[in-house]
Amino acid sequence: MSGVADDTAVVVDQVSKKFRLFHERNQTLKSAVMRRRRIVADDFWAVRNVSFEVPQGETFGLIGRNGSSKSTLLKTLARIYVPDEGRVVMNGRVSSMLEVGSGFHPELSGRENIFLNGSILGLTRKQVTARFDEIVDFSGVETFIDQPVKNYSSGMYVRLGVAVAVHTDPDILIVDEILSVGDGAFIEKSRKKFLEFTGQGRTIILVSHSLPQVREMCHQVAWLDGGRLRAVGPTDEVVAAYGASIEAESS
Numbered sequence: 001m002s003g004v005a006d007d008t009a010v011v012v013d014q015v016s017k018k019f020r021l022f023h024e025r026n027q028t029l030k031s032a033v034m035r036r037r038r039i040v041a042d043d044f045w046a047v048r049n050v051s052f053e054v055p056q057g058e059t060f061g062l063i064g065r066n067g068s069s070k071s072t073l074l075k076t077l078a079r080i081y082v083p084d085e086g087r088v089v090m091n092g093r094v095s096s097m098l099e100v101g102s103g104f105h106p107e108l109s110g111r112e113n114i115f116l117n118g119s120i121l122g123l124t125r126k127q128v129t130a131r132f133d134e135i136v137d138f139s140g141v142e143t144f145i146d147q148p149v150k151n152y153s154s155g156m157y158v159r160l161g162v163a164v165a166v167h168t169d170p171d172i173l174i175v176d177e178i179l180s181v182g183d184g185a186f187i188e189k190s191r192k193k194f195l196e197f198t199g200q201g202r203t204i205i206l207v208s209h210s211l212p213q214v215r216e217m218c219h220q221v222a223w224l225d226g227g228r229l230r231a232v233g234p235t236d237e238v239v240a241a242y243g244a245s246i247e248a249e250s251s
C-alpha cells in the first residue's frame, strides 16, 4: 500500500470521529406546548486526533476509562464507522469480534450465524463447511449450536464470535473486551490462539480493562482519555502511567 511500510499492519493517522447528539431544547412543559418541538443537534467528538502505528505480528492493546472511546476507535478500524478526519490503513484482511450483541443475528442459530459471518468475512460456503467443526470445537457450544443465539449466555455468545473470528484467516484480528466475559479456560485457549497468530505474523488489536492481561499479552499499548491519545508505547510504561492515574483518582 502506498506510503506504508510492508511490516506495518495498521496506520491510524490523525483520526477523529464525531457523533451527532440530539437534544430537546424545550425546558418546560409550557414551552413545549406553545412552540413546536425543537430538536437540536450538537457535534460530539468521540475520537480526537488519534495517531499510532501497529507493526505486523504484534498484539496492540487499547486501554482507558469507560467512555474513553476505545470501542468507537475499534469500530473505525473495523470500518463500521468512517473517520470524519484523518485516515486508517489496514494492511490485510480484517476480522473482528466487537461487543457482545454485535455481529450475530439473534434469531438465527449458532450454525446459521457461523455461515452468515463466514460469508460476511469473505469465505465461500465450502470454506466455512471445511472449518465448521473446528469453529464449533473451539467455541465449546456444540450442544447449543442449533439454538437461536439470543438464548445463549453472554460467555457462549462471545466464545462463538471469537471462534468464528479466529478461524476466518484474518491478517488483523480486532477484539473488544472478550476476555472479560469468557471463563478461565476460554481465556487461556484464546491467549494461546493469539500467540499462535502473532507467531504467524498476524496482528491483534484488543481492548481490555484487565491490566494484568494487557501486560501479559500486549507488545504496545495506547491509552485513550476522553477520546484523545494520552500515551502510546511499550506496555509496561503506558500501563504503569494509566494505573497511577486510576490510583490517584480513586484515593
Ligand SMILES: Nc1ncnc2c1ncn2[C@@H]1O[C@H](COP(=O)(O)OP(=O)(O)OP(=O)(O)O)[C@@H](O)[C@H]1O
Residues within 6 Å of the ligand: 019, 020, 046, 064, 065, 066, 067, 068, 069, 070, 071, 072, 073
Ligand atoms: N453511536 C453513538 N452515538 C452517539 N454517541 C456515541 C455512539 N457510540 C458511542 N458514543 C459515545 O462515545 C463515547 C465513547 O464511547 P465508547 O463506547 O467508544 O467508549 P469505551 O471506551 O468503549 O467505553 P467502555 O469502557 O465503557 O466500553 C461515549 O461518550 C459514548 O456515549
Ligand SMILES: [Mg+2]
Residues within 6 Å of the ligand: 070, 071, 072, 176
Ligand atoms: Mg467499549
